[in-house]
Amino acid sequence: MNLLNSTLNRVTQRIIKRSAATRSRYLARIDAARDHTVHRSMLTCGNLAHGFAACQPDDKAALKNMVHSDIAIITAYNDMLSAHQPYEHYPEKIRRALREVGAVGQVAGGVPAMCDGVTQGQDGMELSLMSRDIIAMSAAVGLSHNMFDGALFLGICDKIVPGLVMAALSFGHLPAVFIPSGPMNSGLPNKEKVRIRQLYVEGKVDRRALLDAEAASYHGIGTCTFYGTANANQMVMEMMGLHLPGASFVHPDTPLREALTDAAARQVTRLTSSAGSYMPVGRLVDEKVIVNGIVGLLATGGSTNLTMHLVAMAQAAGILINWDDFSGLSEAVPLLCRIYPNGPADINQFHAAGGVALVVRELLDHGLLHNEVNTVAGYGLERYTQEPWLEKGQLAWRDGPTASLDDKVIARVAGPFEQHGGTKVMSGNLGRAVMKTSAVPADHQLIEAPAVVFNSQHDIQPAFEAGELNKDCVVVVRFQGPQANGMPELHKLMPPLGVLLDRGFSVALVTDGRLSGASGKVPSAIHVTPEAFTGGMLAKVRNGDRIRVDGRTGELTLLVSDAALAARDADQPDLSTEHTGCGRELFGALRSQLSGAEQGACCIKF
Incomplete structure (x- = not known):
């Protein structure tokens, strides 16, 4: 890895200085929450009995003796969103994985999750952005029971992930891991979908042709395959070290996806205070981590919605960023990816070309990311240059690609698609x-x-x-x-x-x-x-x-x-x-x- 880029360092130091007072107050608040908030061991017998009344006997016994971790599950499941439908059975899978390591999992709450694709151009779209803050509040209600040693967050789409991050940081004394569900298989190419839309607008094809094209594009479970807010969320979350390495773009309902979900459940228990390697999410997400998220957004040409969401997410951790920081970083961060609408490829082709692991490697090698950060996988972002795979049915990580497997989709820093970031x-x-x-x-x-x-x-x-x-x-x-x-x-x-x-x-x-x-x-x-x-x-x-x-x-x-x-x-x-x-x-x-x-x-x- 090269020395840190001077612009990256300058913007980061500017954010640290600007945020000194608010970040200090935030860290003091989460430290106080760890020390003084009522935890399970301090609940009254009546409180505790209500908290585990519905648990199965083994889980109830584990929660009674206080030495086992209780992990909150906050889920944004519904079967209206194609990306969230796979979450239907995640709680039972997570509980099973947690029991294997002596922990307990409880669904602490559900949050609303709306699909902008359904509400586009409709009155309901006017609730969409506000739903982010309601999601944060809803998740906070679930976590407020103070039964928990850590939390797992199930969400992937537009306003849902930012809202969940805001809630997680509000309860920043708890370790947290975010679990994606993956993209749908490729369908009708996005460029062809747009062509049909324009023909329809001109009156050259009828509604049936338009509906057939849309249905061939959005055709199954998983995120939509273009590079909108849902997939940009996943990119940013992995760049920030809040997903397991390589977890973002593995398809739903595959053995590798199942193994990654189990591993995420086990990993959060390793971050709890009782495990001896306590890493609360409020300390994990610092100024350098926020900058890494912005860099990931710019280098890949991600959604402009994140220019608002990252500001709100950072505020939740006492970190103050603004659009000048995005602009300053854009001068140093080149555009490395062509994913629709920035190019013809979809998110699956991006993943096949080298994916997040390759982009992280390129940026780290040129001093355009902070490596010295905490992540849910351990210290150092270089861990995210690896990719998951199954070795005889067991999850393992290996070094990701060192060069693009499709240079029309992922470029090198030495020869980017554009010298300027995508925003x-x-x-x-x-x-x-x-x-x-x-x-x-x-x-x-x-x-x-x-x-x-x-x-x-x-x-x-x-x-x-x-x-x-x-x-x-x-x-x-x-x-x-x-x-x-x-x-x-x-x-x-x-x-x-x-x-x-x-x-x-x-x-x-x-x-x-x-x-x-x-x-x-x-x-x-x-x-x-x-x-x-x-x-x-x-x-x-x-x-x-x-x-x-x-x-x-x-x-x-x-x-x-x-x-x-x-x-x-x-x-x-x-x-x-x-x-x-x-x-x-x-x-x-x-x-x-x-x-x-x-x-x-x-x-x-x-």
């Missing part, structure tokens, strides 16, 4: 935003054109069908921020805007909403903050105003004079109809407390 922070008089540049061709990254302004994503398709967007334009979709309507993802905008690009028009999107990992080829300045609803400059944009969006330099400028802008009133449409129905009325108090996108869009005050 660009934008700024200008419209505010600050994020662009996923890794998916946008270089000749499409600079757009200067008149604005076409919408206050609802649902107005785009009618305007497209009427031919009103057949021109060079910057499509502005505003009042989509956290406090306005919960900051929904706006994927349904991509097919019509993609068609406009294919027709030869120069088109960009500017919005205070989200697009996650599926922004694709349209240059999109997203997460604009301050949002329009809270007085951001987006509320003053008018149809015909010229806007410059430059993904190369990071410029996001409304080309209107300061004097003219000062004379304008900010638009403020009536959003009341968007705050009721589909449960949205239940979230009003929470929505009003959400912070800005750069602050994590979070209602929890750590």
Whole structure:
């Protein structure tokens, strides 16, 4: 391994300095929780009897004598999410594995888990981002019984993993291991799926053809195979050392996946205080670990949702990061992966080409990751250059690939796909935003054109069908921020805007909403903050105003004079109809407390 990259070191030291006070308070809090919180041995007899009343006799006896670990299982199982359906039988598998090492497992709680693919473009999508904080709170309710010596977290998709991490760090005195379930087998190539979507938007194929294409793409259990938030979560979790090495992208219901789940259950018991190698998750996740997560996101061109989630996750550990840290690291971290929408490969092809182990090796060898960190597998991130395999039916680890098995999918640091990381922070008089540049061709990254302004994503398709967007334009979709309507993802905008690009028009999107990992080829300045609803400059944009969006330099400028802008009133449409129905009325108090996108869009005050 080479010496640590100077930019990586500088950004890390900046984060450590910025976080000194909050991190110190956090560590003191979790130390106090370990020392003073009521634990199983200190519960009253009535408390304890309630806690193990439903256990089988052997487990009950183990919990009575206090020398055996009790491991909480927090599960996000439901069979609506293809990625979470495999978790149905994980608790019984985990309990069996724990008994083999003299420990007990109890399902302490379940958390909600919604699928953005199902709610896309629907009212329910406006609950999606807020569900992250509710997941954190729900998991905390389960852990609050204080019966536990460690915890296992079952979750994989969009808001679920960040919410679970926030809860785990709130109970940072407990060791924690996260258990993925793996991706589905490859189906219809993502590029073909998008082609059919665009044909449908143009009226060239019917709904049956579209449904057949979608069903051939999303066709079984496991995560969707494109590189959106779900798979970016898994990449980041492994880079942060919260998964076992090589666990992220092994298919569900395979012998290797079963062995990894058993091993994760056993491993958490080795991290408990009674095992003699106590490693609570709140100390494991430090500033260097957070930086490793950001580097992993940038090097692989991961989901822009993580520019918010990592901020919120870090805050839960007393660590303060912002978009300048992402931007600074992007100057040093090259883009090493082409996974759809950044290229034609899916996540299974990435895994076959060398996967996480190869990316970690490349980055470590060039000083672009911190090796000197704690992980759930032990000290040192170099452990994650290994990959799991079965040797005569037994789980073992061996050295992963030292070179890419498909250089169209994974490149070397010496010859990356792009010198700049896949995420660009934008700024200008419209505010600050994020662009996923890794998916946008270089000749499409600079757009200067008149604005076409919408206050609802649902107005785009009618305007497209009427031919009103057949021109060079910057499509502005505003009042989509956290406090306005919960900051929904706006994927349904991509097919019509993609068609406009294919027709030869120069088109960009500017919005205070989200697009996650599926922004694709349209240059999109997203997460604009301050949002329009809270007085951001987006509320003053008018149809015909010229806007410059430059993904190369990071410029996001409304080309209107300061004097003219000062004379304008900010638009403020009536959003009341968007705050009721589909449960949205239940979230009003929470929505009003959400912070800005750069602050994590979070209602929890750590």
